[in-house]
Amino acid sequence: MLPDELTRRDVLRAGTAAPAFFGPFDSSDESESNHLEYDGSVPQFPDHIVDPRDDLTELENYQPRLVTQNQQAREDMTGMYGWSADSENHDVTAHYYWVRSNTQRSIFSYFGIDAGPEEHHLDHEPVIVFEAPDGSVEKVVHSGGHHMAAEIDGEWGHLIEDRVADRRTHVVLEQMRPHNHFVEAPDGEDGGYVQGYAEFGSWLDKRDPWFSYGRYAKTSDVAVVDPFAFYPADGRQHWWRADTNDAWFARNIYVPLTTAADERGNLRYQDS
Numbered sequence: 001m002l003p004d005e006l007t008r009r010d011v012l013r014a015g016t017a018a019p020a021f022f023g024p025f026d027s028s029d030e031s032e033s034n035h036l037e038y039d040g041s042v043p044q045f046p047d048h049i050v051d052p053r054d055d056l057t058e059l060e061n062y063q064p065r066l067v068t069q070n071q072q073a074r075e076d077m078t079g080m081y082g083w084s085a086d087s088e089n090h091d092v093t094a095h096y097y098w099v100r101s102n103t104q105r106s107i108f109s110y111f112g113i114d115a116g117p118e119e120h121h122l123d124h125e126p127v128i129v130f131e132a133p134d135g136s137v138e139k140v141v142h143s144g145g146h147h148m149a150a151e152i153d154g155e156w157g158h159l160i161e162d163r164v165a166d167r168r169t170h171v172v173l174e175q176m177r178p179h180n181h182f183v184e185a186p187d188g189e190d191g192g193y194v195q196g197y198a199e200f201g202s203w204l205d206k207r208d209p210w211f212s213y214g215r216y217a218k219t220s221d222v223a224v225v226d227p228f229a230f231y232p233a234d235g236r237q238h239w240w241r242a243d244t245n246d247a248w249f250a251r252n253i254y255v256p257l258t259t260a261a262d263e264r265g266n267l268r269y270q271d272s
Contacts, residue, residue, distance in 0.1 A: 036221055042211040043221040048228070050086040054202035058084055061163045062095040062129045062137065063200070065191035066182075067174040076101045077175075079199035081206050087228045092138055093131040094227035098124045098203055099194070101180050124215060125180050126239060128227045129171065130154075135164060140171045141230040143181040146250040147219075147239040149230060150183070150266040158184050184266060218244045237268045 036043045045052055059082040068074045082097040127142040137154035144150025152158070152171060159168035172191045173182035185191055194200055210216060222229050223239045230236050240247035255267070 036225065040212070042208050043225050045085070046222075046226050048088045049226065050088055052083055052085045052204065054083045054204045056200070056202070059095060059097070060193075060200070062131060062169050063163075063193060064097060064127050064129070064140075064142075065160065065170045065172045065193060066099070067172065067185045067189050067191040069175065074197045077194065077198045078102060079201060080194045081199075081201050081203040083203045085227065090228050090231055091133060092231065094231070095129040095131060096203065096227040097127045097129070098206075099127065099175075099180070100124050124210070125175075125182065126223075127171070127173065127182065128230055129169075130231060131169075135169075136167050137169055137171070139231075141235075142171075142173060143239065144183060144267050145181055146254040147181070147246070148250055148255060149235075149237050149239070149268045151268055152184055152266060158187065158189075160190055218246050235268075 036046060038044065063080070063082070068077070078100045080097055080099050082095060084093060084095045086093050125143045125147075127140065129140050130138045132138040132154070137159055139154050140152040140157065140159075141149055142152070154168075158172045160170050160172060161168045162170050172185040172189060174185040174189065174191075175181075176183055216224055218241055219239050220236075220241050223236060238247060238250065240250065
């Protein structure tokens with residue numbers, strides 16, 4: 001059996017993916033970072049961010065529900081950590097979650113090889129839920145292919161009602177091993193909250209140590225501290241710093257080789 005119980009069908013399905021656009025990302029990440037202020041190594045929120053907070057009840061009201069592939073994946077996941085904020089520039093509230101797993105496996109695990117350049121300890125995958133003024137979900141932007149941004153429409157996407165009356169506020173996402181990113185879960189799959197097997201807590205409590213320990217070393221600082229950079233339809237397409245090999249790898253190798261066509265439909269760069 002392949003690692004994480006990957007099957008021959010998984011490998012064959014991955015092989016049906018069509019080629020993605022081959023080319024470098026633009027260099028906008030570094031110019032975007034220039035307007036941020038820093039406290040040591042920790043970037044501070046941009047000026048337009050209003051009331052960054054970690055009210056757990058509010059975060060639970062918009063918490064994503066996850067479908068995990070097997071017990072091993074659930075045991076590997078350590079927690080989901082969130083924060084909320086408003087913006088002077090946008091009439092929506094952002095609820096920003098990071099899902100942490102102990103490991104990210106390599107692409108080569110599809111072929112029974114448990115090693116690779118992108119394999120590492122402690123993996124963090126983002127989900128941003130944008131709440132409209134009426135309390136409904138306008139859109140969800142999440143890591144949809146090795147830190148490539150994918151978008152789900154709040155009206156037509158797979159969301160369920162639970163903690164907020166008369167509102168479908170919980171997007172249902174399926175975690176995809178080995179890189180732990182997410183795709184919109186199939187109809188009929190309602191997933192569950194991580195509280196059944198992992199911690200749910202404040203990202204604001206994790207922010208300083210995660211930056212200090214280099215957990216975001218290859219991630220754009222703007223992408224971490226400004227969820228509204230992903231809000232416009234032509235907003236950010238990925239979480240990577242533009243100068244990393246991982247950004248090139250994600251777009252040119254990982255997505256076309258290991259992500260089936262039905263999993264790539266919501267990726268933003270596919271529409272650019």
